[in-house]
Amino acid sequence: MSDPISSIRNLGPAFEQACTQAGIMTAQELRDLGADEAYARLLQAGTRPHFIGYYVLVMGLQGRPWNDCKGEEKKALRERFDAIKASTSRAPESQLISDLDAVGVRVSASDLKPV
Known part of the structure; x- marks a missing residue:
């Protein structure tokens, strides 16, 4: 069995779930892709870009603490x-969801109450 993504320093269950949605299933696959390609895949799969998330990934793949980047x-x-x-295009449905979120149109299941 391959090591889970969350076995890499700094990367927890939420990041592992985002990787799964991007088709990255194991820690070794993430290492083989490298930070830049893996992050591009995350963005293409709908992950919102966040600089801290990116450099936490870079530091984790280097085995360094997340806050070691200065x-x-x-x-x-x-x-x-x-x-x-700038070079990564998101899937059209991901962009639509992002646009709906931006204007507050989309609701989550927990927002819906039975009548």
Whole structure:
């Protein structure tokens, strides 16, 4: 059996679930893809871009604490994150959901109450 994604430092169950939705099933697959390709796949699958999430992934794949990223290294990672975000197109349905969220149209199941 392969190690779960959550076995990688800094990455928990929520990140593991996002990876599963992006078709990344194991820690080894995530390592093989590398941070940039994996993050692009997460964005394509509908994950909202978030710089901290990106650099936490980078630090985790390097076996470093999430908050170990500082100074020039953090600046360089920000440039990589911006490039990934700019070059990644989201699935049309993910963009629709994002747009609905932005205007407050979409509701969750917990918002619905039986009559």
